[in-house]
Amino acid sequence: MPTAEIPDEIATLLAALDAAPSHTAVLRTARDLARLAAGDGAGRTRCRIALVSNYTIKSVEPYLAVACARIGVAPDFYVSEYGQVEPDLLSPGGGLDAFDPDVTFLALGLDGLQPQDVADPVGAGEEGLERLIQLATAFHVRARGPIVVHNFVTPSLSPSDVASGLRSPANRIRRLNLTLAERIGGASGLHLLDVDALVAEHGRARSRHDKLFYLAAMELSETLLPEVAHRYMAYVKALLGRTRKCLVFDCDDTLWGGLVGEEGVAGVTLGADGLGRAFRDVQDLALAYHRRGVLLALCSKNNPEDVDAMLSGHPHMRIRGEQVAALRVNWQDKVTNLREIAAELNLGLDALVFVDDNPVERAQVRQALPQVLVPELPADPALRPRFLARLNDFASLVLTEEDAARGAYYAQERQRRALQTSSQSLEEFLHTLALEVQVTVDETEVVGRLAQLAARTNQFNLTTRRHPEAEIARMMGQPTHRVYALRAADRFGDNGIVMLLIVACEGGVWRIDTCLMSCRVIGRGIETALLSRVAADAAAAGVRELRGEYVRSAKNALAADFYPRHGFSLLAEPAEGHAVWQRAIGVGAPLGVPPWIRMRDAA
Structure with missing residues (x-):
């Protein structure tokens, strides 16, 4: 939802949070949002989100509430009580069925799925995997909305890893995750969330607060919660039709380094080494989105012949003219050009994501076209591939x-x-x-x-x-x-x-x-x-x-x-x-x- 369509009171809460972000501020903002949602009536889209876990996961709820508010959604939550995971998933007519979730996130740790006294770790792990699949598929038969299943988190290194090789605890979990992906991947309405990869990227030591893990069964650290909520929101956005359809790029210093009009095709920074590789990786990410059905467009203040020369003649250029659905290379303001791109593609402005290195251009587009998503692209080109890969606005629950x-x-x-x-x-x-x-x-x-x-x-x-x-x-x-x-x-x-x-x-x-x-x-x-x-x-x-x-x-x-x-x-x-x-x-x-x-x- 465009920022302009978010109620003023909610926009004020979000602005205050953005000005001074902290875990405490997120909790306070989520409480205020819940108070506003209670009296909202039919004013905003509602979404029923179920969090079913055999460890403490309620702490992700405030982060989800804030993320939902940013797209104009008022969420309702169901969190399984301690000891109620199996009754919720296996018993028709229970609390989870009565809640009738639009989307269910199923976060079941292996420790809670396998026998307590583990004499055979391999057999116990396989038993836990089968139990997870049984629970997920049992509820899947009754569920109206998609079910997103966490995979298992690989443990940190243990002393046995030095000599165990393929038999190490980490490799056992990796094999279980591969089997889980094969079993879940082909089922309609079941989706696998690679939490293990998320934990690895965040850092295993940072992803769990050991004291809270032992005292409160909290698997997810305070620093990991925003990342988990961010991944969850990809599914929420896809479910509610709040995803974007077109990725619009500026050219100079965005798709390549330097100004092609001044430095020529041979003089720009784009290649297999140094920062040229970072620009190339940005283009590779754009093409990865393109293969998933996202349209690509160019919006650049430039000479058309110079950009054409880059698209057709630079040996390291990944994006070519035939992959560009709409092209606006001229000296018009970018607000006008973005309007024309949306009209040409028969899309609403809220379908566009505009990527530009220039903070002034970004601010102008945000001001004039609040419906367009304008990410705050890092100034350092080396940080941009990871930044763009993290966007959750192009998610789709199925690829066709x-x-x-x-x-x-x-x-x-x-x-x-x-x-x-x-x-x-x-x-x-x-x-x-x-x-x-x-x-x-x-x-x-x-x-x-x-x-x-x-x-x-x-x-x-x-x-x-x-x-x-x-x-x-x-x-x-x-x-x-x-x-x-x-x-x-x-x-x-x-x-x-x-x-x-x-x-x-x-x-x-x-x-x-x-x-x-x-x-x-x-x-x-x-x-x-x-x-x-x-x-x-x-x-x-x-x-x-x-x-x-x-x-x-x-x-x-x-x-x-x-x-x-x-x-x-x-x-x-x-x-x-x-x-x-x-x-x-x-x-x-x-x-x-x-x-x-x-x-x-x-x-």
């Missing part, structure tokens, strides 16, 4: 074929824009585009992509309901629901799955619970094609009426006319910004497919 191909989709989009510019009318453009769509119902193989669409789509999203993967999977094949997916392609290529529509079948009425569409295909009539298929299926099933909801959000105004535009009449307005629409089946003109779209049967 569409993620890997997203860069290609936007390259195709440039060709579509060129065709539209050369066409005499919108209708001519749409006919020339040769659109084909394919609709499937309850296609279990694509549930991950559908959950991703539900989490990330904001503009054309009628209700903004964030159905997680496990929930969508349970809807499929049930007589109470129908889950529609739409693929789109045209003369320039395949757009992949770009629409999700979920119907709740309620007797003679089919209620459209969710209807959303990727921003990449807005304005082509694809939503009409899908709605016509739903209406045809409803008629074949003997349904008398379709109903649909529009629930206004901060970002979905362009979808407000969807139902009246398709012949629905207003039935009710349960609350401000919430409208229920209806359309009788078999009455009036039928819903038709636009003439420029060809409906293709599913294979």
Whole structure:
């Protein structure tokens, strides 16, 4: 959520914390936030977060509360009581089930999972691993939201490590973690958090306060808590659709060292050694994000021909022109350029992260465009790769074929824009585009992509309901629901799955619970094609009426006319910004497919 949308009282609390950060200040701020949330009503997005652990983990809660407040979310927490982990996870209808978490973090230490009297460390470790998997999968069957499982923390060096080699305690834990990753990694709705790597990066000696560990069963030190909360927030942001979609870079002294316009391609700092390697590593990180579906864009005050020469001619340049979805290299102010980049990519400004070495430029963008995330990039280039790798704003709960191909989709989009510019009318453009769509119902193989669409789509999203993967999977094949997916392609290529529509079948009425569409295909009539298929299926099933909801959000105004535009009449307005629409089946003109779209049967 943009800073401008956070209530003033909360913004004041966060500013005071940032001015004088400390553990005590975090605790105080979290208490104040809880007081404000209690009287907030429906003013902010709520998120139910469960912390289930066999050691003391409640101390991470204040850090999560503060991090949630920064994105406009009011969290509710459930923390398992001492001795209640197994009843919570294994027993239906217990406290955890009643809480109905949106996301569950499962932090179970190996000591609490294996027998107390360990005569055989290898066998006991394997027994503990199996117990962890049993507990996670038992709750996974009932859980509506994702479950994030901690792996095991490798112990500090012991005297036996010198001679034990592969049999050392550390290597036993590493083997258990590898098995855990293999077992958890393939399960839909289960995610593995590499806490062992986090502890290693933070420092094993700093990650546990030995006295509090023995006296209060606290596995996580005070200094580690912010890092754990930061990792947790990646899942919260992905679940709630608060992630970003485009990484925009300045060029000079950001992607390479020096000014290419003055020093030339051969004179900038970029290469395999020294600080040139740091700049190269920044580009490698950008490409790692790109492979996960993040768009890359450039926004630089520069001569276009100089930047083109870098993109095409520098031997150590990792980012090339074909990987850049939007380019603004000119002498305009960066605020204007960022607005143009967002418009070109059909994204909201809150989808952008802007990386620039210049603190003045950063401040100007923050002031003019508070929706854009502008990280405080370290002045030292050597610190930047680690800083950028730590961003948790591009997380996704699942990686799909569409993620890997997203860069290609936007390259195709440039060709579509060129065709539209050369066409005499919108209708001519749409006919020339040769659109084909394919609709499937309850296609279990694509549930991950559908959950991703539900989490990330904001503009054309009628209700903004964030159905997680496990929930969508349970809807499929049930007589109470129908889950529609739409693929789109045209003369320039395949757009992949770009629409999700979920119907709740309620007797003679089919209620459209969710209807959303990727921003990449807005304005082509694809939503009409899908709605016509739903209406045809409803008629074949003997349904008398379709109903649909529009629930206004901060970002979905362009979808407000969807139902009246398709012949629905207003039935009710349960609350401000919430409208229920209806359309009788078999009455009036039928819903038709636009003439420029060809409906293709599913294979």
